[in-house]
Amino acid sequence: MNISPSLRRDFLTYALGYGLAIVLTGISFAFVFYRLLVPQAVFGVVLFLAVIQIVVHMRCFLHISLKQSARSDLQLILFSTLIIILMVGGTLIVVLDQNARMM
C-alpha cells in the first residue's frame, strides 16, 4: 500500500496520543488501586495526570498548536476554558455557599 508522508505523520501522532493516553490512565488507576500514597496525595497525582491527559488529547487528537494556522482553534479553546471556569467555578461557589442550608 502506498502511504503518503502526511498520512504517515498523522498516523504516528494518533498512535503516540493513544499510547500516552493509555499510559497516563494506567498510572492513575495504579495509584488508586494499589493505594500507593495517602488519599490526598493520590488525589493530587490523579489531578495532575488528568491535566497532562487533556494536553495530550488536544495536541495529538485535536491537533491544537501555537502555529498561526491553528490560531482560531486556540482562541476557541481559551474561550471554552473561560466559560467552563465560569460555570464550574460559579457552581462550586454557589452550592458551597448554600451548603449550610442543606444540613
Next chain:
Amino acid sequence: MTIWHILLGRLTWSSLAFVRAWRDPTLSELIGAAAAAIAVGGAVVLFGLLTYLRAWRYLWSEWLTSLDHKRIGIMYMVFAGVMLARALIEAVVIRTQQAIAINNQGIVGPEHFAELFSTHGTIMVFFVGMPLLIGLMNYVMPLQIGSRDVAFPYLNSISLWLTIGGGIMMMASLVVGKFSTGGWSGYPPYTELAFNGGVGPDYWIWSVSLSSLGALMTGINFAVTIYKFRAPGMTWMRLPLFTWTSLCTSILMIFAVPPLTIATLMLAADRYLGMHFFTNDLGGNMMNFVNLFWLFGHPEVYILILPPFGVYSEVVSAYSSKELYGYTSLVIATMAIAILSFTVWLHHFFTMGQSAPINAFFGIATMLIGIPTGVKIYDWIWTMFWGEVRLNTAMLFSIGFMVTFVIGGMSGIILATPPVDYMVHNTLFLIAHFHNMLIPGMLYGVIAGYYYWFPKAFGFRLSEKWGRRTFFCFFVGFYLAFMPLYVMGLGGVARRSQELFDPTLRPWTIVAEIGALLLFTGLACIFIQLYVSIKQRHQTRVPVGDPWDARGLEWSMSAPPPEYNFAVIPQVSRRDAFYWRKKYDGAYRPADHYRDIELPKNSMCGILVGMGLTACFFGFVWHIWWLAFLGFAVAFGTAVVRSFNRDVNRVIPAAEVAAHDRRWLDRAAAARPIPRHLELTPENEGLAKWQG
C-alpha cells in the same frame, strides 16, 4: 404483570382526556377534552387533506427528507407557528381564568391551570422561540456568508426532527395523560417521584431533552458553518450582523444547553433509577438543580434575544437605506452580551438563600448587561438618523421593539437589585418583566425578519395592509396585556395563581384579558396575511431578488434562490458586499465560467433518527419498555448504517447552473429598476434603482 401492562405500560383508559371528561364532566375537564379534540382533529384533517391532495409523495421527497438548509429552515418555522398557536391559546385561557376567578373557581381547576402555565412556558421557550430563530438562522445565515449549505446538512435534519419530536410529545400530552404541573422550569423536589408520581414530569423531562439535544447539534452545526464555510474574503469584520449574532447564539447553545440536558437527565435518573441527586433525603440537593437549570436558563434568554438583535440591525439598515451605524460597537456589544450572559444566572434565584456578597456580585453583573444592550439601541437609532426611512411592517416592529424593550430593560434593572427582588420575586411583576423582554425582543424580531426575508424565500412580498394590522394588535395588545401585570405584581399578586381573592384587582385582570385577546388577534392576522399574500402573489412577485435595495449577499441571487444558493461562490472584498457590487456595477453579471456543483442527496435518516428517539422517549414516559427499546434501536441503527453510506452527494452539472443563471440575468435585464418610494407597488420586481 398482565399482558396489557407489558404492551401499554402505564397507559389506561382514564389516561385519555376524553374518557376523563366523560366520567367527570366538569368545565375544567371538558376544556381539556376540547383541547385534545382540537389536537386529534387537527391531525386527522391534516392527514386527510394530504391524502386528498395526493401530496404525500411531494411532501416526503421535497420537504421531509430534504437536507437543504432553506427547506429545513422553513419547516422549523412552520412547526413553530403551529406550536405558537397552541401556546397563545393557552395564554388566553390563563388570562381568562384570572379575569373570572376572583373569589370563585373560574373555568379551570388548580391542576389544569398548573398544566396550562407549564405547557405555555415550555412550548414558548423550547418549541416556539428556539425553532423560530433556528429556522430563521438556517435560512439566512448560509446565504449571508456565501455558502451552499450548512456544514453538516444531515445533522441539521436530525436536529429538526428531534425538535419536532419534542413538539409531538407536547401535543400527545394533551390527549393521553397529563403534562407536568411544575412550571416550565420543573423544580424538584416537587417534580420528584415522592410528590409527583404521574407521567406529567416525565413528559416535561423527555420533551425538553429532545429539544435540547436538537439545539445542541444545531449550535455545533452553525458555529462550524460560520467558522469554516465563509466565502473567500469574508473576514470576521465583514460578516453581516445577523451572522454575528447567529455565531454568538450558536456558541451559547453549545455551552449553555448541556447543563439543561444534564439536569433533566439527572432528574430522570432520580425518577427512574432511584437515585438521589435532587431528592429531599439521602444527600440530594435540589438547589443544584436550580443552579444547573439557570446556568442554561440565563444564556437561553440571550439565545432567544441575540438573533432578533441581528434581524433589527439588518432591517433598520435596509429600510433606512443607510450603512449600519457603529458596526464594530455592535459586534463588540454582541460578544460582550454573550460572555456576560454566563455571569448572571444567579439573579433568577436571589431568594434561595446564598449570602449577601454573592447576591450583590450577581446583581451588579446583571446591571452591566444593560450597557452593551444600550449601545445597540443607540446604534439602531443613529442608523435611522437622516436615512430614507420607510415605515413598513418590519420597521414598525423594529421601532416598537426599541420603545418597548427599553421599558422591559428598566424593570430588569429594578429586579436586578436583590433587596427589591426579595419584594417582587415570584409575583406578576416578574411575569410582566420577562414577557416585556421576550415579546419585543424575540417575537417582534422574528416577525420583522419574516416580513423582510419572506420575498427572498418565496419570491413574492407579504401583504403590507395585514402586516400593519398585525403590528397594531401585537403592539397595543402587548401593553394592554402586560402593563396591568406590573401593577398587580407590585401589589403583591403571586404568579401562577389559579384564584384571586381581592375584588379590586378585577379591572386590571380584565384589561390584561383584552390584551391577550388582541395578541391572539395579532396571530390570526399573521395567518390571514399569509393567506392574502399567497392569493395576490401575482401582483407582488420579485423574481430578480432584491426588493428592498438591501446590502448583504443573500440578496444577490434570484428569489426564491436556487437550491445551490450561489451559481459561483462570490468573492468578498468589503462589508455589505452586494451593496458595493451594485454601486460599482458588478452585480447581475454572468460568471466567467460555471462549475459542477455537489449537493447532499435527500435522506430519510434524519426523520428516522428523530422519530426513533421520540418513540424511545415516549416509551420512557409511559414505561412501555419494548417501544423505548425499539425506538432507540431504530435511531441508533439508522445512525450506524448511514455512516457506511458513501454515496450521499449528487452533482448538478455546470450547464444547468449556467442556464438557470442566464435565465435569471435575462429577467434582471428586463426588469425596471425601482426607486424606494415604489417599493410596495406591483412595479417592484426586485431590481433596485441605484440611488447615489
